[in-house]
């Protein structure tokens with residue numbers, strides 16, 4: 070017997086703009102296509118790319134829903150062709166191409182991970198986007214190894230707090246930057262080894278001082294622009310620079326001599342555009358290497374605040390205020 074409703078509440082703005090465009094609207098409940106599950110959403114994570122999408126600067130890839138939301142947690146209520154019916158009733162969190170800001174969403178079954186008893190649905194909803202992004206960039210692109218050091222800008226962001234948590238789990242020394250002493254204090258509480266207030270001191274000099282002149286092995290950079298040459302100055306020999314965002318611009322002038330002299334590697338990636346096959350393999354790698362720590366309660370996201378789905382506009386205002394530490398979550 071199918072008891073699913075025909076329609077649902079979702080945040081699906083019909084034009085780009087400020088937070089006020091995020092009004093709850095009625096939309097058809099999506100259907101699970103072959104290989105997909107339909108999730109009754111309990112909570113959805115808010116990410117900076119959602120703000121870019123709302124402003125019209127980051128359109129959903131072809132075929133992705135226009136409803137916002139790159140991650141969600143909830144209960145599987147239906148499955149598409151080729152997906153085991155036994156999944157129905159399972160609590161899962163999922164990496165989405167879009168659609169999380171809604172009462173129901175669909176996800177490829179291969180991008181779902183089970184929600185263990187150790188964490189809440191709100192916590193689970195915060196994991197996929199940051200965990201998949203940080204894991205793939207740190208370990209797959211930058212080859213992070215136990216004992217290495219890492220500089221992370223935006224240390225109290227959703228991404229930054231996940232980088233601190235993963236760094237602690239995998240024995241990396243994490244140095245972060247943040248824009249206030251208060252945020253630096255929080256970063257240390259969360260587990261950063263050092264936190265530099267970039268408004269009060271020069272992070273290049275501070276990194277040199279902290280590392281005794283050696284530099285760090287990896288920079289995880291969400292700032293770009295004029296930070297890039299300064300990041301390269303922070304890197305040790307054989308260092309790796311990973312770009313994941315360009316908040317201060319896409320263009321950077323760097324010294325190729327530095328790259329040659331220190332044998333640096335410059336790389337980067339964007340998660341949303343990757344193929345379903347890549348995301349499936351990444352989910353499997355995370356399930357194998359990280360999920361046991363989630364199950365034991367050793368890895369959990371830092372939550373800043375919860376907002377009802379209908380108040381998505383307030384959630385975006387909170388993120389755009391820059392006052393948050395960790396993740397902002399929409400709940401039912």
Ligand SMILES: NC(=O)c1ccc[n+]([C@@H]2O[C@H](COP(=O)([O-])OP(=O)(O)OC[C@H]3O[C@@H](n4cnc5c(N)ncnc54)[C@H](OP(=O)(O)O)[C@@H]3O)[C@@H](O)[C@H]2O)c1
Pocket residue numbers: 115116117118198202222223224225226227228229246247248249252291292312313314315316317338339340341388391395
């Ligand atoms: N490549 C990918 O696949 C991927 C995936 C997900 C997210 N991202 C990117 O990762 C970044 C973080 O995402 P999020 O959801 O965690 O966002 P978030 O919580 O809003 O964090 C943004 C952070 O950026 C810092 N920041 C902003 N402007 C800055 C500037 N001019 N200089 C230095 N720091 C600045 C802020 O720190 P302060 O207030 O301390 O300055 C803030 O902590 C975003 O840029 C997002 O687009 C990339």
